[in-house]
Amino acid sequence: MSDQSDSIVRRSTPPDSASRPVVNPLQPSVVYSSTDPDELDAQYEGTLAGYTYAREGHPNADTLASTLGWMEGAPAGGVVTSSGMAAIGAVFLGLLEQGDHVVGGDQLYGRSHRMLTVDLPRLGFETSLADPTDCDAVEAAIRPETRAILVETVSNPTLRIPDLLGISQLAADRGLLFLVDNTFITPRMFRPLGHGADVVIHSVTKLLAGHSDVTLGFAIAADQAVNEAMRDAAVTWGLTPSPFDCWLAERGLHTFELRYDRAESTAAALADALAGADGVEAVFYPGRDDHPDRARSKELFGGRGGTMVSIRLAGGREHANAFIRAASPIRFAPTLGDVSTLLSHPASSSHRRLSESEREGMGITEGFIRISVGIEDPDTLIPHLAAAAAAQTLGS
Numbered sequence: 576m577s578d579q580s581d582s583i584v585r586r587s588t589p590p591d592s593a594s595r596p597v598v599n600p601l602q603p604s605v606v607y608s609s610t611d612p613d614e615l616d617a618q619y620e621g622t623l624a625g626y627t628y629a630r631e632g633h634p635n636a637d638t639l640a641s642t643l644g645w646m647e648g649a650p651a652g653g654v655v656t657s658s659g660m661a662a663i664g665a666v667f668l669g670l671l672e673q674g675d676h677v678v679g680g681d682q683l684y685g686r687s688h689r690m691l692t693v694d695l696p697r698l699g700f701e702t703s704l705a706d707p708t709d710c711d712a713v714e715a716a717i718r719p720e721t722r723a724i725l726v727e728t729v730s731n732p733t734l735r736i737p738d739l740l741g742i743s744q745l746a747a748d749r750g751l752l753f754l755v756d757n758t759f760i761t762p763r764m765f766r767p768l769g770h771g772a773d774v775v776i777h778s779v780t781k782l783l784a785g786h787s788d789v790t791l792g793f794a795i796a797a798d799q800a801v802n803e804a805m806r807d808a809a810v811t812w813g814l815t816p817s818p819f820d821c822w823l824a825e826r827g828l829h830t831f832e833l834r835y836d837r838a839e840s841t842a843a844a845l846a847d848a849l850a851g852a853d854g855v856e857a858v859f860y861p862g863r864d865d866h867p868d869r870a871r872s873k874e875l876f877g878g879r880g881g882t883m884v885s886i887r888l889a890g891g892r893e894h895a896n897a898f899i900r901a902a903s904p905i906r907f908a909p910t911l912g913d914v915s916t917l918l919s920h921p922a923s924s925s926h927r928r929l930s931e932s933e934r935e936g937m938g939i940t941e942g943f944i945r946i947s948v949g950i951e952d953p954d955t956l957i958p959h960l961a962a963a964a965a966a967q968t969l970g971s
């Protein structure tokens with residue numbers, strides 16, 4: 576009796592096998608055992624490879640970090656975190672010193688905007704926002720105590736492209752850290768580290784993992800001391816990713832390039848189809864010649880347009896409601912980068928905390944709709960979107 580219950584509690588060892596799994600195994604273990612204190616010592620000293628405790632690092636995070644780093648053109652040292660926001664947190668917690676000032680783009684992702692305007696100031700860091708499509712505006716926001724500039728490679732939801740090369744040069748001239756959130760564009764279209772960025776940041780949750788079943792982030796610098804500082808912050812503040820999420824993201828990455836290219840060609844077709852539709856006042860797509868930053872999308876992205884399309888309906892909220900209801904079965908859900916196409920309405924979600932006039936200043940009306948394009952055939956999507964465009968004009 577007692578033997579039997581002991582054997583339930585005793586830890587098993589995997590069966591011997593001369594062959595190895597083709598798929599990288601999921602390793603949820605929180606803790607790792609060592610042979611003796613000398614061996615553990617050697618691990619801590621870094622002379623022997625090994626793991627100790629999952630918050631400090633685990634095999635699934637390391638595999639994912641090396642793949643993501645390779646994709647961004649940085650060989651090693653990146654840190655995978657429990658979300659995209661955790662990655663941005665690790666960057667600031669790891670790199671800022673007391674008294675530092677940070678300049679951010681004025682159209683950042685909602686929670687990044689809140690981090691700069693509410694949370695960093697609460698901790699004593701001063702911040703300013705500036706229009707990143709205008710390098711002079713960013714320069715004007717720099718102070719003697721400025722330490723870093725944070726921008727996104729494409730703004731949400733108006734899909735404007737910052738003056739990345741100008742700001743990169745500015746940051747280099749002034750000795751500032753240039754932090755680039757590359758979530759929307761991904762290394763498939765642009766690698767910030769090759770263009771003067773010091774740190775590249777991702778919400779892996781979005782296009783990289785790609786199936787809306789993983790919440791993860793990633794940050795990597797070319798400089799290993801910067802990587803070390805971000806990693807220490809992530810370990811100390813507990814921004815650690817789950818092994819299962821890392822494992823799923825690794826699986827998602829195998830098809831990333833196929834998914835990206837397919838979604839992009841579908842997005843280009845949708846943008847063109849919507850540009851002619853009744854009741855659609857404007858289409859925003861970086862791959863179209865009528866995009867305000869078309870010259871920059873050619874220079875930086877080789878003319879590629881990406882997987883996001885935004886539209887502005889001529890009418891207001893009622894028209895947005897009618898469009899979204901009529902677009903069913905395309906889902907209305909506030910994320911991006913999923914394999915299936917998703918619609919979002921910034922005025923009621925990501926930008927709801929801004930006043931109507933602040934939103935209108937950014938060109939985000941009640942009739943503004945963002946389309947995160949999936950990997951469907953354009954011919955299956957265009958009829959739904961055309962029907963939605965027609966339906967919302969009927970009531971006017």
Ligand SMILES: *Cc1c(COP(=O)(O)O)cnc(C)c1O
Pocket residue numbers: 658659660661684687727756758759777778779780781790791792
């Ligand atoms: C979603 C997103 C984030 C935050 O990522 P989470 O994984 O949701 O924490 C940061 N930046 C951008 C541009 C995003 O789209």
